[in-house]
Amino acid sequence: MMFRLILLFTAGVAYAQSPPELAQGQALFETHCTLCHGVNGKGSRGPSLTKAKLAKAPDDAALKKLIENGLEPEMPGSWFLTEPDVEHLIVYVRSLGKIASEPVVGNALRGASLYAQNKCSTCHIVAGEGSGFGPELTEIATRRSPSHLRESIISPAATLPEGFLMIDVKTASGRTLRGIRANEDPFTVQIKDASGRFHSFRKSELSTLNKLRGQSPMPAYKLSPTDLNDLVAYLASLGAKQ
């Protein structure tokens, strides 16, 4: 497992690009892309690009094609950019989604045991094992840095993913349910309960609908420093390049 972690660290270093390319890419991005993708690629009219994996551009060849040709119906192509311009943009866009390379000091194998001992699979899924009440963790290393994972264990409510909302509802007939909001519109709400089952309500059926903003169903774990390091090491290995 340490071998795997070393490789992850090495891969992170390999992504680093020379500053001039990055700076040129950033300048191009700020001129042509920020209207939709926001400054620093954090999203605006268009999606955020601060992700390790871009669904529409899984590799550099796909990203190049996407930048050159655009994406119907909203994103324009970039016929006005030169080949080096596009390459610099790719460098910058990839830098937005890079998960920060941090030294991971724990023992991932022991972390896997801690994951099982603490019954994390009661709420999370890894490789098909567990319940999907909380976020899926199979490839969490591609989306979250080790320090973010650490913070999520210590203080889950402070690190809620965008759009993750726990709600309490009570129907007119007195039935109560607490769960995670799957969808909401002005007329209906769909909720996933702790077992992963979905429930759908018309809001007119509900006597109360409480949005528990800033709250997480996950307890704040108080682990020893060693246990915490090991659990983070395990999570940081999930989906990491091998």
Place this chain on the structure above:
Amino acid sequence: MKWLIVLLSLSAFGQVPFERIANADKEPGSWLTYSRNLQGHRFSPLTEITPANVGKLKVKWAYQFPEANNEVSPIVADGVMYISGPNTATALDTKTGRSLWSWKRTVPTDYRNVGFGKVNRGPAIMDDMLYVATLDCYLVALDIKSGVERWSTKVADYKMGYSLTVAPLAIKGKVVIGVSGGETGIRGFIDAYDSKTGKQSWRIWTVPAAGEKGVETWAGDSWKTGGGSSWVTGAYDPELNLVYWGVGNPGPDWNGDSRAGDNLYTCSMLAIDAATGQMRWHFQFTPHDTHDWDSTHVPILFDGEVGGRKRKLLANANRNAFYYLLDRETGEFLSGKPYARQTWAKGLNDQGKPIVIPNMEPSEKGTLVYPNLNGATIWFSPSYSPQTGLVYVPVRELGAIYFKRPAVYKPGTFFAGGGENSLPADDAYGAIRALDAKTGAMRWEFRQSSPPWAGVLSTAGGIVFSGTTEGNAFALDARTGKPLWEFQCGGGIGSNPISFTIDGRQMLAITADRVLYVFGL
């Protein structure tokens, strides 16, 4: 002989003469212009659907567009519905939704939409022709009986960043249109073309050139790339013979350093003499805008007593979050107040100019301002009900962190000078707000889970129809805002609803993404 006279008169005046459009209330079952009447009301006089029975609305038919994200507002005349998409137009049988003819113009492979989606907001009809504006900047007249092209006129050069997404406005003998391209450093304009021939009748530039009045509000040569698009359909007062049309943001959008001054006539309402194209008056809502708050909205024209005097009025719920009431004969500012959260101005002075709060411009580090770049409302239509005296406005409640960056002009490419980061989606919401048309005071609101992208229709039956980003087509009580009906369309709604009749029965038409739905009792 009788038939000959009928045929001759038809060929002379056409099937839908201007008089039919100007007298829209005489045929409540039709929808003959973008907002149903030339005054921009998007109000239907139909009364069959009421708060008591609207809950029984059912889908009568649906039509699938070949493209996504349709923003069309259909035209309905004499049993035929006319719709348009990006470089397409189609005639549909209103009883079944079956296509009667369709037309398409190929979009050039080197065409690029910069700063907006590849959309079309609808066609216009007059006499025997359907008028469609194309992305590659042609205004095209189609025969309404066959879809055959009768004439097409090049309006601008798309390679310079111009584009046409607007629904044209057909007035007596002329077709008026505006341009998109406010993020590419275009110099905007509004054009009128002879409805029979396609020959240009007049052009009014929305940014003055060197030597012209108003150019002193632009530093140096900045007027040359000053923006001022005109991409949303205006209104028309036949008595005053004035066209009212909103103007978009100055360029570059978020970096105003190179264009010191008020930047006339961006972010303004223009009153234009329909005969000559001369500007009668202008009113600038947001001088020297740096937040991309185009004033491209459908103006609402109505008459009423203000300050003890009967006036011809123009109402505008602006993207900058203020509601304005103007005298439409003179352009005089009468009143204004915020109708949504805004953090950029303390209020408006006696002339309607914003009292700007310092340091609310975009900055290197980012500046948090409400509303975000799409504004408190944007292109989709509000509705005015003469029955309730209320203006119904779809409102977007969200802020953004605005950034300033360098802007380099290269024809046909982004000339924006920055951007924004919207705040997290959980901090945003939407609403339909009912405002007193004469004061802007809010009477009620209906909250939505997210900021909307759909327009509003109000009806004499006492209903307000609209749609949500989550796909709900819905009906509210026009007097109270109480929800009465909803239907999940399966795709986000980003279009303007209309109402018309089939065999005398009232219908609602609204487009959700790729599908146009027609509902009836």
